[in-house]
Amino acid sequence: MPELPEVETVMRGLEPVMMGQKIRYADIRRPDLRWPFPENMSQRLIGAKIVRLHRRSKYILCDLDSGETLLIHLGMSGRMTISHAGNESEDLLGNFQYKPSIPAKHDHVILDMQGGARISFNDARRFGAMDLIDTKNLFDHKLIKSLGPEPLGNEFNTPYLYSKLKGKAAPIKSALLDQRIVSGLGNIYVCESLWRAGINPKRLSGKVSRKKIDVLVPFIRDVLREAISAGGSSLRDHRQANGDLGYFQHSFAVYGREGKKCNSVNCSELIKRIIQSGRSSFYCSKCQK
Numbered sequence: 001m002p003e004l005p006e007v008e009t010v011m012r013g014l015e016p017v018m019m020g021q022k023i024r025y026a027d028i029r030r031p032d033l034r035w036p037f038p039e040n041m042s043q044r045l046i047g048a049k050i051v052r053l054h055r056r057s058k059y060i061l062c063d064l065d066s067g068e069t070l071l072i073h074l075g076m077s078g079r080m081t082i083s084h085a086g087n088e089s090e091d092l093l094g095n096f097q098y099k100p101s102i103p104a105k106h107d108h109v110i111l112d113m114q115g116g117a118r119i120s121f122n123d124a125r126r127f128g129a130m131d132l133i134d135t136k137n138l139f140d141h142k143l144i145k146s147l148g149p150e151p152l153g154n155e156f157n158t159p160y161l162y163s164k165l166k167g168k169a170a171p172i173k174s175a176l177l178d179q180r181i182v183s184g185l186g187n188i189y190v191c192e193s194l195w196r197a198g199i200n201p202k203r204l205s206g207k208v209s210r211k212k213i214d215v216l217v218p219f220i221r222d223v224l225r226e227a228i229s230a231g232g233s234s235l236r237d238h239r240q241a242n243g244d245l246g247y248f249q250h251s252f253a254v255y256g257r258e259g260k261k262c263n264s265v266n267c268s269e270l271i272k273r274i275i276q277s278g279r280s281s282f283y284c285s286k287c288q289k
């Protein structure tokens with residue numbers, strides 16, 4: 001499931017083929033994903049120019065010169081793929097005779113850009129979503145309105161997180177997954193941040209000291225920034241490969257490492273896995289208190 005760094009990577013991968021370009025053709029190949037597509041989606045997209053690409057939480061937002069914003073959510077299994085004109089078409093420039101990929105199974109939305117790139121949204125499980133929103137009302141949209149601050153933004157800091165966790169009985173793990181407290185953090189990066197900060201995922205939110213929160217906040221930013229940077233490198237590799245954006249290999253310190261030795265120096269404890277609110281938590285019982 002894509003988390004914030006993967007979404008950021010997809011957005012950065014789309015930038016060079018979308019920014020400042022018009023959508024030449026939009027092929028909407030089914031009526032819905034998780035929700036129905038907006039009315040006349042294809043007509044509303046065709047001819048519109050992308051004037052800004054940005055991200056809020058796990059939503060990619062493409063502002064159009066028509067005054068609308070295309071919201072893209074990858075859901076559980078959504079993928080964006082870019083295919084380009086083959087080299088042989090270079091001498092046919094201007095004729096739009098590039099060789100786009102043939103739509104694959106589960107390619108539900110295809111955008112052909114003015115510059116010759118074909119962007120395909122593929123989503124086998126269809127938990128993804130796309131919507132068109134008035135740009136001026138973007139932050140009142142139902143999916144965006146109640147989101148907490150971005151973990152990489154200035155609003156997310158020790159005093160803020162401390163005030164949100166104070167008096168809370170829920171485990172710290174669940175509180176950090178609560179999108180109203182901080183938006184875009186998912187299971188993997190919460191596990192990794194808590195391990196780095198030495199906080200047990202079962203610890204009750206209200207019982208995490210301010211000192212510990214002061215340690216945790218920069219670690220949350222670090223794990224995300226490192227993953228975004230890994231995504232950037234994967235993007236450079238992927239461009240030469242199949243154009244599939246945003247899924248890249250990570251090495252995690254705790255996530256997915258149940259029964260393996262803790263990565264901390266001088267610790268020989270084995271990583272444990274427990275289930276919290278239906279999700280796996282991986283942690284070291286010696287390093288995380």
Ligand SMILES: [Zn+2]
Nearest residue numbers: 262267284287
């Ligand atoms: Zn350990």
